[in-house]
Amino acid sequence: MAASLRCFLRSGKNTVSALQRREFHRSAPAAVQMTVRDALNQAMDEELERDERVFLLGEEVAQYDGAYKVSRGLWKKYGDKRIIDTPISEMGFTGIAVGAAMAGLRPICEFMTFNFSMQAIDQIINSAAKTYYMSAGLQSVPIVFRGPNGASAGVAAQHSQCFAAWYGHCPGLKVVSPWNSEDAKGLLKSAIRDENPVVVLENELLYGVPFEMSEEAQSKDFTIPIGKAKIERQGNSVTLVAHSRYVGHCLDAAAVLAKEGIECEVINLRTIRPMDVESIETSVMKTNHLVTVEGGWPQFGVGAEICARIMEGPAFNYLDSPVTRVTGVDIPMPYAKILEDHSLPQVKDIIFSVKKTLNI
Amino acid sequence: MLAIISNVFRASAQRNGAAVIMSARTYADFTTQATFEIKKCDLFKLDEGPATQVVLTRDEGLQYYRIMQTMRRMELKADQLYKQKIIRGFCHLYDGQEACAVGIEASINLSDHLITAYRAHGYTYTRGGTVKEIMAELTGRRGGIAKGKGGSMHMYCKHFYGGNGIVGAQVPLGAGVALACKFQGNNQLCVCLYGDGAANQGQIFETYNMAALWKLPVIFICENNRYGMGTSVERAAASTDYFKRGEFIPGLRVDGMDVLCVREATKFAADHCRSGKGPILMELQTYRYHGHSMSDPGVSYRTREEIQEVRSKSDPISLLKDRMLSNNMASVEELKEIDVEVRKEIEDAAQFATTDPEPPLEDLCNHIFCDMPSLEVRGTNPWAKLKSVS
Numbered sequence: 001m002a003a004s005l006r007c008f009l010r011s012g013k014n015t016v017s018a019l020q021r022r023e024f025h026r027s028a029p030a031a032v033q034m035t036v037r038d039a040l041n042q043a044m045d046e047e048l049e050r051d052e053r054v055f056l057l058g059e060e061v062a063q064y065d066g067a068y069k070v071s072r073g074l075w076k077k078y079g080d081k082r083i084i085d086t087p088i089s090e091m092g093f094t095g096i097a098v099g100a101a102m103a104g105l106r107p108i109c110e111f112m113t114f115n116f117s118m119q120a121i122d123q124i125i126n127s128a129a130k131t132y133y134m135s136a137g138l139q140s141v142p143i144v145f146r147g148p149n150g151a152s153a154g155v156a157a158q159h160s161q162c163f164a165a166w167y168g169h170c171p172g173l174k175v176v177s178p179w180n181s182e183d184a185k186g187l188l189k190s191a192i193r194d195e196n197p198v199v200v201l202e203n204e205l206l207y208g209v210p211f212e213m214s215e216e217a218q219s220k221d222f223t224i225p226i227g228k229a230k231i232e233r234q235g236n237s238v239t240l241v242a243h244s245r246y247v248g249h250c251l252d253a254a255a256v257l258a259k260e261g262i263e264c265e266v267i268n269l270r271t272i273r274p275m276d277v278e279s280i281e282t283s284v285m286k287t288n289h290l291v292t293v294e295g296g297w298p299q300f301g302v303g304a305e306i307c308a309r310i311m312e313g314p315a316f317n318y319l320d321s322p323v324t325r326v327t328g329v330d331i332p333m334p335y336a337k338i339l340e341d342h343s344l345p346q347v348k349d350i351i352f353s354v355k356k357t358l359n360i
Numbered sequence: 361m362l363a364i365i366s367n368v369f370r371a372s373a374q375r376n377g378a379a380v381i382m383s384a385r386t387y388a389d390f391t392t393q394a395t396f397e398i399k400k401c402d403l404f405k406l407d408e409g410p411a412t413q414v415v416l417t418r419d420e421g422l423q424y425y426r427i428m429q430t431m432r433r434m435e436l437k438a439d440q441l442y443k444q445k446i447i448r449g450f451c452h453l454y455d456g457q458e459a460c461a462v463g464i465e466a467s468i469n470l471s472d473h474l475i476t477a478y479r480a481h482g483y484t485y486t487r488g489g490t491v492k493e494i495m496a497e498l499t500g501r502r503g504g505i506a507k508g509k510g511g512s513m514h515m516y517c518k519h520f521y522g523g524n525g526i527v528g529a530q531v532p533l534g535a536g537v538a539l540a541c542k543f544q545g546n547n548q549l550c551v552c553l554y555g556d557g558a559a560n561q562g563q564i565f566e567t568y569n570m571a572a573l574w575k576l577p578v579i580f581i582c583e584n585n586r587y588g589m590g591t592s593v594e595r596a597a598a599s600t601d602y603f604k605r606g607e608f609i610p611g612l613r614v615d616g617m618d619v620l621c622v623r624e625a626t627k628f629a630a631d632h633c634r635s636g637k638g639p640i641l642m643e644l645q646t647y648r649y650h651g652h653s654m655s656d657p658g659v660s661y662r663t664r665e666e667i668q669e670v671r672s673k674s675d676p677i678s679l680l681k682d683r684m685l686s687n688n689m690a691s692v693e694e695l696k697e698i699d700v701e702v703r704k705e706i707e708d709a710a711q712f713a714t715t716d717p718e719p720p721l722e723d724l725c726n727h728i729f730c731d732m733p734s735l736e737v738r739g740t741n742p743w744a745k746l747k748s749v750s
Contacts, residue, residue: 092535092570095531099475099538103521105539127529131522134510135516196729
């Protein structure tokens with residue numbers, strides 16, 4: 001029906017009105033630009049509407065519209081029962097959220113930043129992550145812990161830590177780290193629908209960045225499976241693996257390197273735990289070189305885990321050089337801009353590391 | 361000689377039906393109910409408290425007696441098995457505190473919710489677990505209530521959220537369960553227990569604040585058994601009036617050795633919650649005969665005389681028994697018969713718990729995630745690829 005209508009309109013009689021209606025435009029399906037913030041907002045809005053057991057709690061999530069405005073408009077739409085402002089009591093409200101999940105609700109527990117989740121980490125690990133196992137399947141905990149993770153801009157040491165390695169360490173937890181808007185929406189929706197505790201590590205610097213959202217991604221039922229990485233860019237020379245913000249850095253580095261004939265395959269991890277090592281292995285078996293990129297500290301980090309897994313698997317024999325890790329500098333985050341800039345991987349660091357790995 | 365005769369009689373009674381030999385007295389001889397005067401509760405931010413004149417029926421009395429005796433014997437059996445190294449790790453016993461668990465359950469419904477810390481075997485029983493599956497969990501067998509994966513501190517059943525190992529962590533969890541009750545509008549409440557040691561945990565005060573702010577239907581209960589591990593309350597708390605520590609939450613201090621006091625106070629507290637007034641706090645003054653856990657003899661920080669005094673003057677089971685006997689609500693023989701039945705139940709359960717096989721190795725990695733199709737789990741070495749199913 002729509003197809004024949006499209007044909008009729010294209011035939012010239014109503015060309016102007018056809019052009020105004022994007023869905024009848026003859027080229028690409030209607031993608032829109034959407035910021036990560038709006039994508040997260042949309043994800044929560046859709047899930048709150050879909051399942052009455054879902055609710056959001058955290059500091060400033062309701063009347064303030066969210067410290068970073070991620071929950072803008074939700075309190076107005078859903079009210080006090082579904083969007084709950086908490087006092088500054090991370091350990092307390094996280095425990096309350098976990099208890100509510102045990103008793104049948106589906107809470108989204110927001111940390112203003114994941115740095116504050118350290119106060120509540122016992123509830124996340126001991127009360128949420130381990131319970132399904134300890135109870136031999138009697139007690140599930142369908143909860144989402146979300147918030148900005150990692151470095152921001154000028155917020156110094158106590159507000160800049162990346163927790164991917166900390167949470168990625170623990171069995172019983174799922175940990176996702178979205179990069180673009182599609183990732184953010186799809187992974188958050190999957191997390192909310194998941195029966196298990198899921199940690200969603202967002203990135204504050206990405207909140208305001210617009211990305212293209214495909215038509216598929218605009219659907220109310222769009223989800224991205226947890227545990228599957230995505231190849232953002234195909235290439236043959238070297239594999240770059242990153243999560244969150246550094247996927248963007250890798251793509252930028254890849255664009256520069258392409259001019260020199262080095263074609264990078266860029267993998268967006270999307271999920272930290274359970275990690276999609278297979279996708280990395282398949283890529284490495286093609287490119288023979290691997291560079292991991294992350295914002296977190298090197299010791300016991302995401303890159304360290306990838307190195308270990310590659311060594312233990314079939315891809316090791318395909319490596320032409322050792323794996324290179326590009327990471328944050330092993331220091332507490334300094335404040336001064338010049339120092340902060342040099343504490344985190346820059347595009348030039350990635351380019352440099354790729355060339356070293358390729359022995360160029 | 362008399363023993364032989366009574367054994368013969370008992371044997372024939374079991375063949376013919378207990379009523380024949382049991383007594384020349386029939387049930388019509390017993391008082392069906394009696395009124396008792398119980399200790400008045402200390403009140404905090406409350407104008408009136410629980411009733412001090414309470415009615416106990418014969419049936420209720422027998423039921424409470426049986427349950428308390430079962431809990432007592434179960435814990436003592438666990439002590440025995442621990443000393444034989446058949447139970448290992450942590451084992452925190454509840455004997456002495458039976459009136460708390462039984463009194464609380466008497467005034468709530470199974471559709472209500474309850475969460476406690478690690479001294480949890482008694483509550484697992486009152487909440488619906490069987491002695492068999494509790495003991496088999498202690499011995500780490502596949503017939504355990506958590507299939508042997510949880511152990512002493514991690515037993516769960518419907519509307520019972522454990523069994524929690526981290527001191528104080530269960531308190532916010534309990535308030536969360538209450539939040540779910542309020543959210544769902546089901547008129548259920550959550551009983552949330554912690555000890556005198558845990559009462560100084562910061563997260564409890566965070567929870568008091570939110571529970572009061574949001575008027576959550578939670579009954580906070582501090583089981584004050586005078587010692588947080590080896591530290592007496594005087595050495596741990598600037599204020600030992602635990603029932604007042606909720607500051608803006610009304611509180612009651614209750615004689616935790618008297619099952620009727622506990623029952624009455626819980627009834628009062630439950631009414632408070634269900635009427636939408638928000639949380640309430642109860643301090644149950646109770647006592648544990650054993651040390652903090654099986655690794656603690658329990659006599660380095662308190663005297664044997666103290667333990668003995670509580671046993672002789674305030675034992676919850678004796679208190680109930682004396683009440684029933686002196687009011688002609690039961691006979692000595694009847695109670696003895698309950699003891700015998702309980703002993704047998706415990707013996708059978710212990711037998712099961714010691715002979716049931718340990719969980720199969722295939723179960724090692726199961727139950728990591730809920731609703732996940734088969735997942736691969738790394739074993740101790742890279743070639744050990746284990747399987748997990750939910």
